[in-house]
Each structure stands twice: as structure tokens, then as C-alpha cells.
Amino acid sequence: xxxxxxxxxxxxxxxxxxxxxxxxxxxxxxxxxxxxxxxxxxxxxxxxxxxxxxxxxxxxxxxxxxxxxxxxxxxxxxxxxxxxxxxxxxxxxxxxxxxxxxxxxxxxxxxxxxxxxxxxxxxxxxxxxxxxxxxxxxxxxxxxxxxxxxxxxxxxxxxxxxxxxxxxxxxxxxxxxxxxxxxxxxxxxxxxxxxxxxxxxxxxxxxxxxxxxxxxxxxxxxxxxxxxxxxxxxxxxxxxxxxxxxxxxxxxxxxxxxxxxxxxxxxxxxxxxxxxxxxxxxxxxxxxxxxx
Amino acid sequence: xxxxxxxxxxxxxxxxxxxxxxxxxxxxxxxxxxxxxxxxxxxxxxxxxxxxxxxxxxxxxxxxxxxxxxxxxxxxxxxxxxxxxxxxxxxxxxxxxxxxxxxxxxxxxxxxxxxxxxxxxxxxxxxxxxxxxxxxxxxxxxxxxxxxxxxxxxxxxxxxxxxxxxxxxxxxxxxxxxxxxxxxxxxxxxxxxxxxxxxxxxxxxxxxxxxxxxxxxxxxxxxxxxxxxxxxxxxxxxxxxxxxxxxxxxxxxxxxxxxxxxxxxxxxxxxxxxxxxxxxxxxxxxxxxxxx
Numbered sequence: 113x114x115x116x117x118x119x120x121x122x123x124x125x126x127x128x129x130x131x132x133x134x135x136x137x138x139x140x141x142x143x144x145x146x147x148x149x150x151x152x153x154x155x156x157x158x159x160x161x162x163x164x165x166x167x168x169x170x171x172x173x174x175x176x177x178x179x180x181x182x183x184x185x186x187x188x189x190x191x192x193x194x195x196x197x198x199x200x201x202x203x204x205x206x207x208x209x210x211x212x213x214x215x216x217x218x219x220x221x222x223x224x225x226x227x228x229x230x231x232x233x234x235x236x237x238x239x240x241x242x243x244x245x246x247x248x249x250x251x252x253x254x255x256x257x258x259x260x261x262x263x264x265x266x267x268x269x270x271x272x273x274x275x276x277x278x279x280x281x282x283x284x285x286x287x288x289x290x291x292x293x294x295x296x297x298x299x300x301x302x303x304x305x306x307x308x309x310x311x312x313x314x315x316x317x318x319x320x321x322x323x324x325x326x327x328x329x330x331x332x333x334x335x336x337x338x339x340x341x342x343x344x345x346x347x348x349x350x351x352x353x354x355x356x357x358x359x360x361x362x363x364x365x366x367x368x369x370x371x372x373x374x375x376x377x378x379x380x381x382x383x384x385x386x387x388x389x390x391x392x393x394x395x396x397x398x399x400x401x402x403x404x
Numbered sequence: 405x406x407x408x409x410x411x412x413x414x415x416x417x418x419x420x421x422x423x424x425x426x427x428x429x430x431x432x433x434x435x436x437x438x439x440x441x442x443x444x445x446x447x448x449x450x451x452x453x454x455x456x457x458x459x460x461x462x463x464x465x466x467x468x469x470x471x472x473x474x475x476x477x478x479x480x481x482x483x484x485x486x487x488x489x490x491x492x493x494x495x496x497x498x499x500x501x502x503x504x505x506x507x508x509x510x511x512x513x514x515x516x517x518x519x520x521x522x523x524x525x526x527x528x529x530x531x532x533x534x535x536x537x538x539x540x541x542x543x544x545x546x547x548x549x550x551x552x553x554x555x556x557x558x559x560x561x562x563x564x565x566x567x568x569x570x571x572x573x574x575x576x577x578x579x580x581x582x583x584x585x586x587x588x589x590x591x592x593x594x595x596x597x598x599x600x601x602x603x604x605x606x607x608x609x610x611x612x613x614x615x616x617x618x619x620x621x622x623x624x625x626x627x628x629x630x631x632x633x634x635x636x637x638x639x640x641x642x643x644x645x646x647x648x649x650x651x652x653x654x655x656x657x658x659x660x661x662x663x664x665x666x667x668x669x670x671x672x673x674x675x676x677x678x679x680x681x682x683x684x685x686x687x688x689x690x691x692x693x694x695x696x
Contacts, residue, residue: 124509217468217470291583
């Protein structure tokens with residue numbers, strides 16, 4: 113992370129909100145799913161090209177691509193390569209989680225490879241993936257193992273950015289604390305014994321930027337976790353309140369913004385590319401200037 | 405559900421455990437991911453053909469297919485069509501869950517369609533999907549809406565079959581009860597006001613067959629939910645203990661078995677097809693004979 117940024121560009125292509133150059137791709141020949149796949153790829157590529165100098169990584173929202181089936185997975189692979197060529201880290205935001213044997217398959221799909229008697233099929237090959245901890249430690253261990261084996265990372269959901277986060281994550285426990293505090297402890301335990309040179313482990317946490325009042329406690333419970341902070345912009349979170357997330361230093365947290373960047377021209381005016389670049393640079397500077 | 409079965413065939417293709425006819429496909433020409441996709445398709449098709457008379461549905465484990473990227477999604481689509489032609493319900497087991505805008509994209513991908521200015525891209529088109537409730541009600545509503553709009557169903561994780569389920573789902577709450585009881589209440593509320601002719605709603609629950617001691621309480625909390633019961637066989641659950649799950653009658657629960665069927669020849673001997681058929685028929689009969 114040599115560049116002075118903690119900003120992660122969220123790529124969540126929406127067929128109703130594509131930039132003109134992506135719309136043009138959707139009008140070219142071929143089956144609809146392939147045309148939309150090309151449009152999503154163009155949208156992602158244009159976003160990356162416009163904002164890469166202000167960003168340290170890209171977060172691909174798997175749900176958006178999964179709508180197109182195989183064409184969506186082709187787009188994911190192309191964008192993963194494109195982001196890497198732009199010098200960006202790639203985070204697959206799929207929030208996967210399953211029993212150990214299936215979690216291992218997800219880990220192969222995103223962070224590793226699939227071995228077979230006929231050769232090795234490469235996975236998406238991203239640098240990090242988001243995972244859901246509801247099923248407990250044994251469902252997370254295959255992801256942790258895959259991340260460690262490949263020098264990659266994980267972001268475990270701890271306290272998410274949506275209003276519904278309160279329904280389960282905020283429940284108070286009989287033993288004291290809330291569910292999200294228990295999830296935070298689990299993240300800390302999974303990362304134990306493997307803290308790198310910056311004091312950070314490969315097991316990070318998703319912590320919504322929409323509930324900054326929890327950041328001090330979350331940092332206390334997870335001193336070595338990188339925080340992935342979604343929710344700035346469209347969801348109502350603001351960069352200025354996120355300082356406590358950067359506990360161990362500037363590398364301690366990543367701020368993601370998706371619609372705030374892709375739709376910046378609606379508020380700022382001008383061409384989408386220029387508006388996205390200006391918005392990303394503004395978010396980057398705001399985050400970099402936070403006191404750490 | 406005219407056939408006398410509550411058995412759901414789990415299709416979780418494993419490159420190390422393919423039947424000979426699927427292995428043969430992996431050796432044909434073309435890129436490795438396409439060959440493995442063809443092998444996974446053949447494995448699923450052979451499993452469906454061998455066991456369809458004993459089953460009411462098929463559960464496709466998305467993790468296994470996702471390992472192959474686009475080729476895996478092509479296989480999922482082919483197997484969805486094949487299962488439907490065999491008269492089976494199709495359940496996409498992806499345990500998805502995300503903030504509302506992304507949950508809506510997942511719902512489009514699995515249960516609906518994606519509308520665009522250039523036409524409508526069909527989703528996978530399954531009859532039901534598994535979803536993860538950690539992010540709360542607003543993250544589930546887009547799935548509930550999509551299921552209702554299309555006459556389809558959902559299975560929300562409530563008490564899963566893996567040992568790690570205890571870590572979070574079994575936590576005791578300050579207000580009384582455990583996390584899984586709160587999840588069960590949430591499922592019941594989501595299904596309210598939409599109970600069909602058999603007293604069942606479109607919002608069901610995933611309840612591991614490995615913890616049958618909870619079934620009476622789960623049925624009490626979710627009187628109208630269809631229970632999807634994984635964990636029989638390889639994970640240690642046994643059909644004989646599942647009677648309390650079938651509260652509202654024989655349509656009240658579905659028992660899924662994956663490795664127990666696909667690997668039945670290792671225990672029973674004989675050809676994989678015949679062993680799978682015999683094992684599926686044995687599980688079907690055992691379940692149908694439970695007192696309800």
C-alpha cells in the first residue's frame with residue numbers, strides 16, 4: 113500500500129445507472145446476458161480507470177454480477193485482472209459462509225484454486241473476500257486457511273451498515289455484551305498468532321460506517337484487524353466520523369464507496385468519469401487527513 | 405408435491421469423487437474449466453436420473469459450482485432445467501445475504517429476472533433459495549418479495565447442521581432464549597399473512613438434522629415454516645429422529661442428503677447409480693414412514 117489512500121472503489125453495476133460508454137456496449141450484438149456482461153465490464157473498467165490514482169483497492173459486489181450468470185462471472189474475472197493491472201487490491205464482496213466442506217469450495221472459488229486429477233482450475237484470485245460468521249468458527253476456518261496459504265485476507269461481517277443490522281447483531285447477550293461484540297472477539301481469535309509487520313492480521317472485519325459510535329469498542333476488541341468500512345455516501349455514513357477505526361495506523365482501515373463515486377455526476381454535474389475522479393479524490397483526501 | 409417423498413437430493417460435485425461417467429467428461433477436449441463444468445453437469449444429471457423417483461427436489465450447492473466460474477454457472481443452469489424436466493423442485497443453496505440493494509440483486513439472480521432498458525435477463529429461475537439472516541430483516545425482505553412475486557420459496561438459516569453452529573446461534577440472550585430462537589421468530593414474522601392451503605408459508609427455515617433436540621421448540625416458534633433439514637448421513641444426522649420437524653403434516657419438512665447418496669456405492673458396493681437409487685429410496689421410505 114505505497115499510495116496515500118485508504119479508499120476502496122466499490123463496483124456494483126446497475127443496469128439502470130450505467131455510464132454512456134457502458135450503455136453503448138449493451139447495444140452491441142449478441143445475446144442479452146453477454147451484452148450486459150460487456151456493459152458491466154465496461155462500467156467497471158471505466159470506474160477503475162477514472163479513480164485508480166485515488167484508490168488502494170476495488171470491491172466487486174458479487175450479487176450484481178451473479179444476475180448475469182456465466183456472463184457475470186466472465187466480467188468478474190476481467191475486472192479482477194484489470195484492477196490488478198491498475199495496481200489495486202481486489203476484494204470479492206460475496207459475504208459467503210457455509211459448512212466447512214462448502215466453505216472450502218467458496219475459498220477455492222475466490223481465494224484459491226480447485227485441484228483435480230485433470231489439472232488445477234484457477235479461482236477468481238482476488239486479494240480478499242468478505243465472509244459471514246453466523247455459522248461459527250468451523251465455517252470460517254477454511255477461508256482463514258486459504259487466506260493464509262495465499263497471502264490474502266478476509267473481512268468477516270461484524271457490524272454491518274444497514275438499518276437491519278440492529279435486529280440480530282445488536283441483540284444483548286446473557287453473558288454481557290452484544291452479538292457484534294462476540295463476533296468481534298471471534299475475528300480477533302481467528303487472527304491470533306499471525307500478526308504482520310504493521311500489527312495487522314489477515315482476518316479483518318466489515319464494520320459499517322453508518323454506526324461510528326461503535327468504532328472505539330470494535331477497535332478495542334479487534335486491535336489487529338483491518339476494518340472494511342462500507343456505508344459512506346448513499347447509506348448515510350460520513351468519512352469525518354471514522355477516525356477511531358484507524359487504530360493501528362493508516363493501514364488499519366479501508367473506506368469503501370460505490371454509488372457515491374459511480375453516481376457522483378448526478379450531484380456534481382459534468383462527465384461521469386471526471387465527477388467520479390473528483391469524488392474519489394475528495395474521499396481519499398478526507399480519509400488521509402483523519403487524525404491517526 | 406404429488407409424489408410420496410420429502411427427500412431432496414443434494415448436488416455438490418467434488419472433483420475427487422466423480423462417478424466414472426462424469427470422470428470421462430473431464431477427459432474430453434477443451435479448456436479445463438469447461439471440461440470440469442461438463443463433468444459436474446454429467447455428475448448432477450446422473451444423480452438426478454438415478455434418484456428422481458425417490459425425490460421431491462434437488463438442492464444445488466452453489467459453492468461447488470462457483471469454483472469453476474462461468475463454466476460452473478453454465479452447469480447450474482443446465483442442471484436447473486434438467487431437474488425441472490424430471491419433475492423436481494430446485495433449491496439454490498447459496499446462503500446469500502447482503503444490504504437491501506445487493507440482496508435484491510441476489511434475489512434477481514436466483515429467483516427472478518434482471519430488467520434493463522435492453523430487455524430482461526432471466527435469473528437462474530430456481531424454486532427456492534437459502535439465505536443468511538445475520539444482517540437482519542431489511543436484508544431478507546428483497547428475497548421475501550421476490551419469492552412471493554414468483555410463487556417461490558426461501559429457507560432462512562436458523563440452526564445449522566455444523567458443530568460451529570453453537571458459536572453464535574446458541575448464544576443465550578439477555579432477554580431470554582437463544583440467538584436461533586430469535587432467528588426463528590424472525591422467520592415466523594417474515595412469513596406472516598401469507599400462509600397457503602397446507603398451512604405453510606413461503607418463508608421456510610434451514611434446521612440441521614444434527615440437532616434434533618431443538619425440533620419441538622423450532623416447530624413451536626415457526627408453525628407455518630417448511631423446514632429444510634440438512635445433515636443426514638455424512639454429517640451424522642439420522643432420519644428417525646426428525647419426526648417433530650413435520651409439524652403441519654408431511655409437507656412440513658424436507659430432508660436433504662448429498663454425500664450419503666452420491667457416495668452410497670462406497671458403503672453399499674455396486675454401481676454408483678444403483679447404490680444412489682437404493683440409498684435415496686431407503687431415505688425416502690424412512691422419512692415417509694415417520695409418524696406425523
